[in-house]
Amino acid sequence: GGRRSKSSPPVAATIPIIGGLLKFVKGPIIMLAEEYARLGSVFTVKVLTRNVTFLVGPEVSSHFFKAQEADMSQKEVYQFNVPTFGPGVVFDVDYSIRMEQFRFFTEALTVKRLKSYVDFMVEEAELFFSKWGESGEVDLKLEFEHLIILTASRCLLGQEVRNNLFEDVSSLFHELDNGMLPISVLFPYLPIPAHRRRDRARKDLAKIFTTIIRNRKVSGKLQPDMLQAFIDSKYRSLGRSTTEEECTGLLIAALFAGQHTSSITSTWTGAYLMSCKQYMPPVLAEQKAVMQRHGNKLNFDVLSEMDVLHRSMKEALRLHPPLILLLRYCHTDFSVTTREGKTYTIPKDHIVATSPAFANRLPYIYKDPNTFNPDRFAPGREEDTKAGPFSYISFGGGRHGCLGETFAYMQVKTIWSIVLRHFELELISPFPEVDWNAMVVGVKGKVMVRYKRRPLLVD
Numbered sequence: 001g002g003r004r005s006k007s008s009p010p011v012a013a014t015i016p017i018i019g020g021l022l023k024f025v026k027g028p029i030i031m032l033a034e035e036y037a038r039l040g041s042v043f044t045v046k047v048l049t050r051n052v053t054f055l056v057g058p059e060v061s062s063h064f065f066k067a068q069e070a071d072m073s074q075k076e077v078y079q080f081n082v083p084t085f086g087p088g089v090v091f092d093v094d095y096s097i098r099m100e101q102f103r104f105f106t107e108a109l110t111v112k113r114l115k116s117y118v119d120f121m122v123e124e125a126e127l128f129f130s131k132w133g134e135s136g137e138v139d140l141k142l143e144f145e146h147l148i149i150l151t152a153s154r155c156l157l158g159q160e161v162r163n164n165l166f167e168d169v170s171s172l173f174h175e176l177d178n179g180m181l182p183i184s185v186l187f188p189y190l191p192i193p194a195h196r197r198r199d200r201a202r203k204d205l206a207k208i209f210t211t212i213i214r215n216r217k218v219s220g221k222l223q224p225d226m227l228q229a230f231i232d233s234k235y236r237s238l239g240r241s242t243t244e245e246e247c248t249g250l251l252i253a254a255l256f257a258g259q260h261t262s263s264i265t266s267t268w269t270g271a272y273l274m275s276c277k278q279y280m281p282p283v284l285a286e287q288k289a290v291m292q293r294h295g296n297k298l299n300f301d302v303l304s305e306m307d308v309l310h311r312s313m314k315e316a317l318r319l320h321p322p323l324i325l326l327l328r329y330c331h332t333d334f335s336v337t338t339r340e341g342k343t344y345t346i347p348k349d350h351i352v353a354t355s356p357a358f359a360n361r362l363p364y365i366y367k368d369p370n371t372f373n374p375d376r377f378a379p380g381r382e383e384d385t386k387a388g389p390f391s392y393i394s395f396g397g398g399r400h401g402c403l404g405e406t407f408a409y410m411q412v413k414t415i416w417s418i419v420l421r422h423f424e425l426e427l428i429s430p431f432p433e434v435d436w437n438a439m440v441v442g443v444k445g446k447v448m449v450r451y452k453r454r455p456l457l458v459d
């Protein structure tokens, strides 16, 4: 429609640089809540020399999700990933190549492939929990971190890493992880020890994967993992296959996208189910019923029938999306109109941001938004879909929506299906708090759980 007004978004009171940044890092959602209450759903925050304009809620954020790359791009704002992912992949390449690489991800995550990944997940999780005792106390958060790196190794990196190189490769990934700090977002090449260790680890990983890939090519044996999918990928525009360096980079990107996000979500899902006790019986009843129908064998199709568990995970992710800020760089002016009918024009060269952590709790979309209630997604109620597209944005949406969503659901549901059927659990530490200081926002401190093995959950 024609736009009548051309006002720019209101600007949040400028805060001293360091203080402002700190305030933001300590609790970005608190800052967003304050500015949202004062200024509404569109406002600009000055960060260092940059204008960051927030679009809160589906009415104003839809352009963010749907825009063409020429209008709104990721490359500038996600550059800090380049030294971690490595050269020649994702944010280090032009958009046309990046699109082909995203196609490689899509092809590595087809249902056919997911089915064999899920078989690996089930095997790994069953083995892992068979090592728990009859009863005991564990830090669930730590347990899930370990399990997810095991399954990720198996599904993504392949059996060479899982069986022979697991210790080496996971400690190198640890160095990559530790080399991605909040300061790295602004200064990815700052010569600090953490960055030096990151760069060394990245080089070592390249060596390891180059050897693995060459050996695979020589042996001619095809493996059912993501590494194989990347090895077999071909660029249409370049008329060539992926290089060993690119396969390594794509695998690192996949691990960074999927590892902490999944383990954090596993932890929150469990914390809520253990604490909000009224939601546990329907989850257990579903486990019984579905598993009985399928002779107690877990796989992709069986997990797909576990709707109650699915909604519990989805609800934990609504309250605690691990990626709390999504960013784009704006190349052309655009206008948005708020629910109240105010139109703002956001000028080019602004960074545009939206926040799953904040938008997922808007009270005009979600009833009692701060309360865990998986039934809000049940048939007939469906608060997220009723409110229209981009109302639930834990996985982003639109042009750059998460490509690993089904993988993530399968991973977390596998874990919880197995844990719930084998153990009775009790949360013995206080309900977890959010650790806002991490790049992938998760749980602060330990999540201590007392478990007791139970007779198999069948009638």
Ligand code: HEM
Binding pocket: 074, 102, 105, 254, 257, 258, 259, 261, 262, 265, 321, 322, 323, 326, 327, 393, 394, 395, 396, 397, 399, 400, 401, 402, 403, 404, 405, 407, 408
């Ligand atoms: C993109 C969340 C698991 C692969 C995204 C985005 C979000 C997200 C919010 C959009 C980023 C943006 O718009 O800037 C999550 C969450 C996960 C998860 C919450 C787990 C609970 C995974 C897994 C994989 C994966 C397991 C791969 C195995 C990707 C890829 C993209 C992406 C490749 C980029 C898509 C694009 O830019 O076109 N994810 N993710 N994610 N995710 Fe995930």
